[in-house]
Amino acid sequence: MKGLLFDIRHYAVHDGPGIRTTVFLKGCPLACSWCHNPESQLPATESMIINRRVGEVLHETSETVGYYSTPLEVVHEIEKSRLFFDESGGGGTFSGGEPMMQPEFMDEVLTLCKDRELHTAVDTCGYVSVETLRTIAAHTDLFLFDLKVMDLAKHIEYTGVSNHLILNNLELLVAMKKKIWLRMPVIPGVNDTPEEVAAFTELLSGLYPSVDRLFLLPYHAAAKSKYKRLGLETDKYTFSQPDTESLNTLKNTYGKIGFKVRIGG
Numbered sequence: 001m002k003g004l005l006f007d008i009r010h011y012a013v014h015d016g017p018g019i020r021t022t023v024f025l026k027g028c029p030l031a032c033s034w035c036h037n038p039e040s041q042l043p044a045t046e047s048m049i050i051n052r053r054v055g056e057v058l059h060e061t062s063e064t065v066g067y068y069s070t071p072l073e074v075v076h077e078i079e080k081s082r083l084f085f086d087e088s089g090g091g092g093t094f095s096g097g098e099p100m101m102q103p104e105f106m107d108e109v110l111t112l113c114k115d116r117e118l119h120t121a122v123d124t125c126g127y128v129s130v131e132t133l134r135t136i137a138a139h140t141d142l143f144l145f146d147l148k149v150m151d152l153a154k155h156i157e158y159t160g161v162s163n164h165l166i167l168n169n170l171e172l173l174v175a176m177k178k179k180i181w182l183r184m185p186v187i188p189g190v191n192d193t194p195e196e197v198a199a200f201t202e203l204l205s206g207l208y209p210s211v212d213r214l215f216l217l218p219y220h221a222a223a224k225s226k227y228k229r230l231g232l233e234t235d236k237y238t239f240s241q242p243d244t245e246s247l248n249t250l251k252n253t254y255g256k257i258g259f260k261v262r263i264g265g
C-alpha cells in the first residue's frame, strides 16, 4: 500500500506541540478560495510550472507535484527527528490536503507511529465519513481541526461543501474526549463579520472547556503565484490581509470565552 504525498517537512514548530515532522498528503474534498496549498487539492500527481533563473535568464520548466510512499518509508522519515521529539515533546503531524482522504494509508502509518511511541497529530478540515474519523481517532493523539465559516451558504460558496458534516464531526471528537486544537483562517469580510463572530462565539462557548485552544491564521496572498503555476483560476475572489487591530479584537473576543487564542500557527 502507498500514500500520495507532496511534501515532508522536518523541524516544524506550528503543527502541534514541540518540534515536529509534518507529512503533507495530497487530495482534499474542499476547495477553499483562500487555500495556501492549492497543490494539495487534487488527489493525483500534477504538473506545476517552475521558474528558474540561470544568470540573467529566467527558464520555465515544470515539475511533478506528488509522489507515492509506503507507510514504513514515511515513518522512517519521521523517526529521523526522534531526538528532537524527545526533547521538545514533538512528533509526527499529518496535514495536506486532507490526510483522511487516504484512510487505509493513514490507519497504517498512524498504527506504525503508535507502535514506535511517536506522538501523532492530524490536521483536518473535518469533512470525512464518521467511520473514517472513528478509525483514525483511535491512533491520533491530537487533532488540529480547521473551522472556516459558520454560515452554511457562505461555507458552500467559499469551500465548495456544506459545513454540517464538519460541525458534526467536531462534536463527535469532543464526545470521544479527543484532544483538539482549533485552527481558523481569518479572511476579512468572510469570517470576521459580526454575524460570523457571533456564530463562532456560540459554537466555541459550547465547546469550552473540552476544547480551549484556538489558532487564528491570518490570510496572506503568498500562494497566488502557485495557482497560476498550476493553471488554476485566481481571480474569482480577492481577499485582503487582516490588520493587527482586527486580529487582536478577534483574539480578545474568543479569549473572553476562556480560549487560549494565538495569532499564527
Ligand code: SF4
Pocket (backbone or CB within 6 Å): 028, 029, 030, 031, 032, 034, 035, 036, 037, 038, 040, 041, 096, 097, 098, 125
Ligand atoms: S481544507 Fe485546507 S487544504 Fe483543503 S482546500 Fe481548504 S485550505 Fe486547502
